[in-house]
Each structure stands twice: as structure tokens, then as C-alpha cells.
Amino acid sequence: MELKKSTVTKSCIMLCLAMLGAGAHVSAQAQKGNANVIVYKNANAPVDARVKDLLKRMTLEEKAGQLSTLLGWDMYEKNGSSVGVSQTFKDVIAKRHIGSFWATLRADPWTKKTLETGLTPKMAAEATNALQRYVMENTRLGIPLLLAEECPHGHMAIGTTVFSTSIGQASTWDPALIQEMAGAIAKEARLQGAHIGYGPVLDLVREPRWSRLEETYGEDPYLIGQMGIAMVKGFQGSKINSGTNVISTLKHFTAYGSPEGGHNGGIALTGPRDLYVSYLPPFRDAVKAGALSIMASYNSIDGIPCSTNPFLLKDVLIKEWGFRGFSVSDLGGIPGVRTTHKVAATIDEAAALAINAGLDADLGGEAYGDALIKAVKDKRVTMATLDTAVAHVLRLKFIMGLFEKPYVDVAAAEKSVGTEANRQLAKRVAAESIVLMKNEGNLLPLKKTIKKLAVIGPNADNIYNQLGDYTAPQPAAKIVTVLEGIQAKVSPDTKITYVKGCAIRDTAHSTINEAVAAAKDADAVVIVLGGSSARDFETSFQSTGAAEVKASEVAVSDMESGEGYDRVSLDLMGLQSQLLQRVVAAGKPVVLVLIEGRPLNINWAAAHVPAIVNAWYPGQEGGNAVADVLFGDYNPAGRLPVSIPKSIGQLPVYYNYKSASRHDYVEMDAKPLYSFGHGLSYSSFDYSNVRTTVQETAGNLKVTVKFLLKNNSTVAGDEVAQLYLRDDFTSVVTAEQQLKKFQRVHLEAGQQKEISFELLPEDLKLLNAGMKWVVEPGAFTIMIGASSEDIRLRDKFEISKQVAVK
Known part of the structure; x- marks a missing residue:
């Protein structure tokens, strides 16, 4: 009896082991099958498929969390030489499922982070790794964070390189140098764990009393656009998942830089035509260059706050320009729809207005938390609208490879931030500015x-x-x-x-x-x-x-x-x-x-x-x-x-004013003290022998302008050759002159060089009475010189047929 019992027991054990083995095999197969089913975790799946799969798995609260970008500097705790996540961070992740933070590594009087209480580059990398590790290991879906940082003239963190501010960058008239600078800024930020760099600021400024002129590239849409393109290319590189590049967030969309009375965030006094001709082109240029994020400005235009303006956020940005990134409010911009602009009575109404207008993310997080959730539950915001905004954010997390590589190399941050090479680059930018x-x-x-x-x-x-x-x-x-x-x-x-x-x-x-x-x-x-x-x-x-x-x-x-x-x-x-x-x-x-x-x-x-x-x-x-x-x-x-004005009584004073009655005042003339494009050298330069040729064929229009530039001094130097254009007679009022091309040229003493510029339909177009972009037939005047006032060469050419420009 005992032997029989023992035999049975042994048989049962063997059977159980066999079943466990089979179960393990089945479990492994099931896991393998689940790996195929969980598309968002599959690095080889198409990005859009991963986004769609993840959205299906998310709750309303988790979706709202992905659209809220909270202030980040309280999300870490520093204890001596060690750093980790704070209880504040754990609470907001648990309660609000937050997907983004801003200024986590920022140090300044506002954040109360000093050289002593803030983070070195090494500790910054450790801190961002700790934040990512927590969300990857302690949240239901393991969605990595997007960390945004201020990067207009260097990453605003301890130990990074500080470059000239943007108005100085623009003064270089050297987009290639600015692209190199932007690449250096991006690398310093990304190696510390940042994914988004706020910048460039593309505000066209006609109001120098305004406090933020230093952050801009000045008064000319073409120059601003060229600098914006350079910054976007430098920030984002050729591969946004390189590990050394960041997403560029364009600021501030739009007409923020010329507020009434110079009041920061004040009313923008501009009509639809001037908006398209002056304020929107730099943003369009940067979007066409691949910018992946854009920030709505605080101001209103013609009674509509930019944060709730579907014309800007949907019609222009997405339909006209084909923007494929995500939009974000400025800090507190959506609550400001209620408190500043007073076009919403409650915060949930402001949230509904913003997201329905196409504003994807909320910097500050006050509006897209409980208020947005309530707006969805009250059916003022559809789930489809919410999903569209969330998809825009998630898509970039996938494109950056954050689900596979959420962490950064601490040693690389310690070694590669604030280098001697970047110090020398900062000197070059400063000198050229x-x-x-x-x-x-x-x-x-x-x-x-x-x-x-x-x-x-x-x-x-x-x-x-x-x-x-x-x-x-x-x-x-x-x-x-x-x-x-x-x-x-x-x-x-x-x-x-x-x-x-x-x-x-x-x-x-x-x-x-x-x-x-x-x-x-x-x-x-x-x-x-x-x-x-x-x-x-x-x-x-x-x-x-x-x-x-x-x-x-x-x-x-x-x-x-x-x-x-x-x-x-x-x-x-x-x-x-x-x-x-x-x-x-x-x-x-x-x-x-x-x-x-x-x-x-x-x-x-x-x-x-x-x-x-x-x-x-x-x-x-x-x-x-x-x-x-x-x-x-x-x-x-x-x-x-x-332009440098003589008096605030001249304001606005800018070089590319539209054809109109502009005459002297009783007290002084109407000209600025120093004009746009002005700058001297220890060398002197001669301009000569301008030649203009026009090629007009079916579907093709190209104007080539060539001239000779000579350094006629004994000192080597750079000259910034500037080409301005005037469409002599037009169906609508246009600028007296408009910068269309420029080139910073180095010439040795006595050296002469032929400079060639090409003008395409994009350079010759105007916005006609029907709000269509066209090149109108007629005469054009070319002005070439050392500034908008110092014109050395003039020439004319004719266009015989109208050309439609998309």
C-alpha cells in the first residue's frame, strides 16, 4: 500500500512537472503572441500604427495627462551629490499621468535654483534618467516623458555654453554659423536628457519699447526666416532620434513682437494681408524646414486669442503648411483666455475653446487637467478631437525613439557640455554679431x-x-x-x-x-x-x-x-x-x-x-x-x-514700409538714426558691374543677378552684400523695398569676387486683391548695397506674364 502510494505520488509529480513545462511553453508562446499584439511596444511597427494602438489602450485621464506640460524644476530632489525623483513628481504622475515637463533643468531666480542648489550636467543627466525610469517602471503603460527646455541662446541650465542673444545672432547675417551654434546647443541639452528646445523666437518686431526684442531676429521677415531655418536645422539635425538633437519649438505664433504700446502680450494691430506678408513667413519657412513644434502666443489678433484661433492653428498651420508636429500654449496661455482676454467664463470653457481650435498641449497644465476632462465628459470636446491632439504628442515620442531608449549617458553629459570647442564657437558668434x-x-x-x-x-x-x-x-x-x-x-x-x-x-x-x-x-x-x-x-x-x-x-x-x-x-x-x-x-x-x-x-x-x-x-x-x-x-x-530710431515719436520705424505718404516731422526727419542692414568695417568695398538676366518659360521663372564685389583696402574683411527688391507698380500696396537675398562674403585685401543671386517666383510674389500669391507682370527694381540705405547698384527687369505661386 505504501509502495503504491509512493508510485502514485511520483507519477503525480512527474505529471505536474510535465504540465508546468507545457505551461511554460504555452506562456512563452503567449508572450510572443502578445508582443505582436502590443503594437506600440514593437519598435519595428510603423509609427502611426504604434500611436493608434497606444491610444486604444489609454483612459481619458491618461490622454489628458499626455497633453499637460508641468513646471519641472520641483520634480527632482538633490541630496548632496545624489539626485532622484521628488514626492511631488510621484504624486503628479500617479494623479494626473503627466506626459511632459518644462524647464526641469532650468536655473534662475524664478526657479530658486542656484549654482549650489541646481544641477551640474552630470547630475542633470542622472535626474532626467531617474524621472524616465520611474514612469517606465511605475506606470500602467510605460509612456516616456517629453522634457522641454529653454534654448534660445544656449540651454538655460548650469554648466552650459552661453551664446549671444538672438538679436546678436541675427546681426551676424550668417545662417551657417547660427546652424552650427544651434547644433551645439541641442547637443548640450539632449545629452542631459532634454528632448525639446524652446526656440527659435520668430517674432517680427516693430516695437522696440517691447521688452523681448533681444529674443528676436529683428524687423525683416526674410532675415528672420533664414535665421529660423538655420536654428531648426541645427536643433533637429537630419535624424531627430540621433541622441544629440532636440525638437525645435517655434515661438510665438504669431504677431507677438509688435504689440500696441509696447505692452508684452498686448494686442496685435495687423490685418490679414500684413499677417500673411510680414508675420507669418518666418514661421512658414521654419515649418517647411521641418520644425516639429510650435507655441501659440499670448496676444490676440482681431479679437481672437492666438491660443484659441483655428484659422492659425488649423487652416494656416496644418492645411496650408502641412505641419506634422504638435502645438503648445505659452505658459498659462489657455487660462489667460479667461483671465486676460475674457472670452471664456470658466477654465473648462477655455480648455474646450483651445483644443477645439487645434492647440494640442497645455504648458503649465492648469487647463488640460480636470478642466479638459470635464469638457470631454460634458461633450464640449469630442474624443476624436482629444485623440488627435494626443496622437500629435505621442507620434514625436515614437519618432525620437524614447520608448526604446528613454535614458541618456551620464558620462557623455559630464564630458560634452560646456566644452572648450563650444566656448570658441561662442566667441565666433559674438565676434560676428x-x-x-x-x-x-x-x-x-x-x-x-x-x-x-x-x-x-x-x-x-x-x-x-x-x-x-x-x-x-x-x-x-x-x-x-x-x-x-x-x-x-x-x-x-x-x-x-x-x-x-x-x-x-x-x-x-x-x-x-x-x-x-x-x-x-x-x-x-x-x-x-x-x-x-x-x-x-x-x-x-x-x-x-x-x-x-x-x-x-x-x-x-x-x-x-x-x-x-x-x-x-x-x-x-x-x-x-x-x-x-x-x-x-x-x-x-x-x-x-x-x-x-x-x-x-x-x-x-x-x-x-x-x-x-x-x-x-x-x-x-x-x-x-x-x-x-x-x-x-x-x-x-x-x-x-x-532700425535704430531717433525718437519714440517715430515709432513704428522700419525700413520696409509700404508705399504711402511718409514725410518728415516738424522736429526731425522720418528716417531712423541707423537703418536696417547698417554696419561698418575696417575694410572698404566696391560694388560694380551689375547684370540681370530673366528666364521666362512655361512653368519656370528665374531672375539671375550678378555683380562684382571688391575689397579695395589693405585689410582683409567680411562684407554683407544685400539685395533689395521693389515691384514698381502693383495691384495692391507693397513695400518700397524688401530684402530678398544676402551673403556674408570674406575678401582678402584687394580681392574681387563675382556674387550671384537667384530670384524665383517665391521672391517676386505678392498677395493680390483676391488673397492669391502671384508674380504680377511689370517692372521690378533691384537695389544692391551695404545696407537698406547704402545702395550701391541699381538695375531693372521686366516680367511679361503672371505666375501663380503656391
Whole structure:
């Protein structure tokens, strides 16, 4: 009996083992089958199929979470040399299924992240890896995060390279250089775990009182478009899943840069034709270049907030331009539909208006959380509309390869961010951006052997005043100021006396008498004035990040530009004008260097100071670049991307005004002080022998313009040759002149080169009375020169037949 029982037991064991083995085999087969069924996890499946499969598996709440981009800097915890996810992060993932964060690695006074409390590049990579690992391992569907960062002139994080701000980038008139710069910025951001770079800013600006001019490429749609294309190509590269590129988010869609009264986010006064002709082309160019994301602006156009404007977000962006990325609000832009624009009574109504208009994602996350869920449940938003927005976001996560490779290499981030090569690149960008505006009597370049030099002014030795808005904290040793650049440049025997003189805004403290004494004792003076976008920890901020301007500040910061700091005038603030006039009265040769974020009133300087150099905000290597120009180691060739007005009473003043009655005022003429495209050199150039040929055949139109450009000086240098066009008589009012082509050309002393430009229907078109793009038959005038005012060559050509342009 016992033997029989034992035999049975043994048989049962063997049977169970066999069944377990079979079960294991079946389980493996089932898993293999499930791998085929779970399409979104299959890296070899088409992206659209993966998106469709994942959408089917998501709840309403999970979909809403994918459209909310929360502020990211509280999502990590730093403990000494280690970093991990915060409880805040765990809570929002569990409760809201968040799919995106913004500014996780940002450091500045608003975020309260300093050099001590913020993250090094190595720790940044560790932090983003920790965030990704948590969502991949602790959420139902394992959808990786999209992490967006501010990247307009460098990734706004600790340890990264700080380049010239955008207005300086535009002053290079060198798209190839800007593309190289954008590639460097993208790599630094991506290696730390970012996927999206906010930028470029493509706002056409006709209002210099507006606080954000420094973030733009100026007043001309063609120049802005060329810079935008360069930035998009540099950010995104040829493969967005390369591991060193980021998605480019275009800002701010649209007509944000010319607000009524200069008020940031104010009403845009533009009609449909001007919108298509002036404000939309840079965005169109960047979209055609492949941009994968775009941000709706805060303003309204003709009574419709951009965040809820289906004409912009659907008709123009998707139907006309074929945009294949995703759109996102500016921070708090959707709640602003209710609080600022007052076209929605509740937040869920604002959410419904925005997503129904085609706005995919919500930066800030206030609107596309419970409010959007409620709008869907109340049937004000269809599930199809929600799915379309979610699909736009998910598609990019798949395209970037984040489901397969959500993590970054920490060692690569530590090694490849803030490199010497990028520092040298920052110096190149800064040098090319510098505009020599005046050089009477060839005062510049100065001699390095000068015996006594006075360096004066509030911006001569202030690192943060040199860097612009959207800049992270910096160690002082990393930034080269103008004073430091000069000290490193001149002979050891040169005596340099530095006196600050005054602050940018503060009038309570000054050392003007000491500055005048230094000037009298010097052989020459370099005075560095202008403005500042440097934020400090005493400044208070709105929820959007814009600064709160206090009219009755006691301890006055230097900040007079940067987001939120709109101006009522363009005068030099504080005691700067007094300082300049008293220093000039000392009777020594004076060079004025401007470090600024917007064009300022320099009428007095233009009349009384022999040499003026505009460096905008030149970035971390700005001091070295300025010194190279001042002492002749670099021959300047920067050109103004925006006109410099004589008075705010002229505003708006821009070169490409439409044919109309534009005449002088009682007090002054109507021309700007310095025109668009202006910039001098230590070389001189001759333009000659212009030849224009027209090829008109069925389905083809091409105008070729050739001319000779010669450096007739003894100094090698760059010239920016500019081609402007006027359609002489048209069916609708068009611009008196419009930039159509340009080329930055290097010529050795005495060298001559033939320059050739091709004009295609895209360059010759106008928007006719029927709102159709056409090239009209008739006469055209070509103007070629060194600026919009300095035209050296003219020619005419005729088009015989109308050409439709798509």
C-alpha cells in the first residue's frame, strides 16, 4: 500500500512537472503572441500604427495627462551629490499621468535654483534618467516623458555654453554659423536628457519699447526666416532620434513682437494681408524646414486669442503648411483666455475653446487637467478631437525613439557640455554679431601699445548684464567681461584705469567725478553703457515667469529689458547720459560700446562720440570678442537687423514700409538714426558691374543677378552684400523695398569676387486683391548695397506674364 502510494505520488509529480513545462511553453508562446499584439511596444511597427494602438489602450485621464506640460524644476530632489525623483513628481504622475515637463533643468531666480542648489550636467543627466525610469517602471503603460527646455541662446541650465542673444545672432547675417551654434546647443541639452528646445523666437518686431526684442531676429521677415531655418536645422539635425538633437519649438505664433504700446502680450494691430506678408513667413519657412513644434502666443489678433484661433492653428498651420508636429500654449496661455482676454467664463470653457481650435498641449497644465476632462465628459470636446491632439504628442515620442531608449549617458553629459570647442564657437558668434556703427577718423582699431586707457561704465565689468534674459547662474570665472577682454589684449605696459561711473538705473550712487578724472588722465576712453536683462533674487515674478515691474523701487536693479520690462521711452536710464557727456567733455578720444537688449536713444552719442560699437548681449565670450574688435584682431562685419530710431515719436520705424505718404516731422526727419542692414568695417568695398538676366518659360521663372564685389583696402574683411527688391507698380500696396537675398562674403585685401543671386517666383510674389500669391507682370527694381540705405547698384527687369505661386 505504501509502495503504491509512493508510485502514485511520483507519477503525480512527474505529471505536474510535465504540465508546468507545457505551461511554460504555452506562456512563452503567449508572450510572443502578445508582443505582436502590443503594437506600440514593437519598435519595428510603423509609427502611426504604434500611436493608434497606444491610444486604444489609454483612459481619458491618461490622454489628458499626455497633453499637460508641468513646471519641472520641483520634480527632482538633490541630496548632496545624489539626485532622484521628488514626492511631488510621484504624486503628479500617479494623479494626473503627466506626459511632459518644462524647464526641469532650468536655473534662475524664478526657479530658486542656484549654482549650489541646481544641477551640474552630470547630475542633470542622472535626474532626467531617474524621472524616465520611474514612469517606465511605475506606470500602467510605460509612456516616456517629453522634457522641454529653454534654448534660445544656449540651454538655460548650469554648466552650459552661453551664446549671444538672438538679436546678436541675427546681426551676424550668417545662417551657417547660427546652424552650427544651434547644433551645439541641442547637443548640450539632449545629452542631459532634454528632448525639446524652446526656440527659435520668430517674432517680427516693430516695437522696440517691447521688452523681448533681444529674443528676436529683428524687423525683416526674410532675415528672420533664414535665421529660423538655420536654428531648426541645427536643433533637429537630419535624424531627430540621433541622441544629440532636440525638437525645435517655434515661438510665438504669431504677431507677438509688435504689440500696441509696447505692452508684452498686448494686442496685435495687423490685418490679414500684413499677417500673411510680414508675420507669418518666418514661421512658414521654419515649418517647411521641418520644425516639429510650435507655441501659440499670448496676444490676440482681431479679437481672437492666438491660443484659441483655428484659422492659425488649423487652416494656416496644418492645411496650408502641412505641419506634422504638435502645438503648445505659452505658459498659462489657455487660462489667460479667461483671465486676460475674457472670452471664456470658466477654465473648462477655455480648455474646450483651445483644443477645439487645434492647440494640442497645455504648458503649465492648469487647463488640460480636470478642466479638459470635464469638457470631454460634458461633450464640449469630442474624443476624436482629444485623440488627435494626443496622437500629435505621442507620434514625436515614437519618432525620437524614447520608448526604446528613454535614458541618456551620464558620462557623455559630464564630458560634452560646456566644452572648450563650444566656448570658441561662442566667441565666433559674438565676434560676428558686433556692429561697428560709427568710426569717425578711423579711431578704431586702437593700438595695443596705448599707454593709458580708461575703461568706464556700468556694463564694462558686469557678467550678468552681458548675458541677457533666459540665462542660468554662472560662475564669474566663466564669463569674460569687456574690461577683462581689454586687460588680456593690451600690452603689459598699458595702464588701465577702471571706474564704473554709475549703474544702469540707480541714481542714488555714482562715481562720475572719478570717471571724469580717469578719462582726463587717459590717452583714450572705452565707455560701456546700455541696458540689462539680468534678473536678481529680489525681483518678483508673475506665474508666467515675466517680471513684476515696480514703479517705486528703492533698491533699483539694473534690469530694464527682458520679459516683462517694457519701456515708455528708449533713453539711456539712470545717470548714463550724464556720465557719457561728462566723459566726452574731458576731451579725450572716446569709444562707446553698447551692451543692450533693445535699440536705445543714442542721438547725442551719434553726434558727439567718434566711435560706436554695438555688441547687444554678446554672451560668455563677449568681452574677448569686443576686445578683438576694439584692437583690430577681428574686423567687424555685423549688420543691424533692426532700425535704430531717433525718437519714440517715430515709432513704428522700419525700413520696409509700404508705399504711402511718409514725410518728415516738424522736429526731425522720418528716417531712423541707423537703418536696417547698417554696419561698418575696417575694410572698404566696391560694388560694380551689375547684370540681370530673366528666364521666362512655361512653368519656370528665374531672375539671375550678378555683380562684382571688391575689397579695395589693405585689410582683409567680411562684407554683407544685400539685395533689395521693389515691384514698381502693383495691384495692391507693397513695400518700397524688401530684402530678398544676402551673403556674408570674406575678401582678402584687394580681392574681387563675382556674387550671384537667384530670384524665383517665391521672391517676386505678392498677395493680390483676391488673397492669391502671384508674380504680377511689370517692372521690378533691384537695389544692391551695404545696407537698406547704402545702395550701391541699381538695375531693372521686366516680367511679361503672371505666375501663380503656391
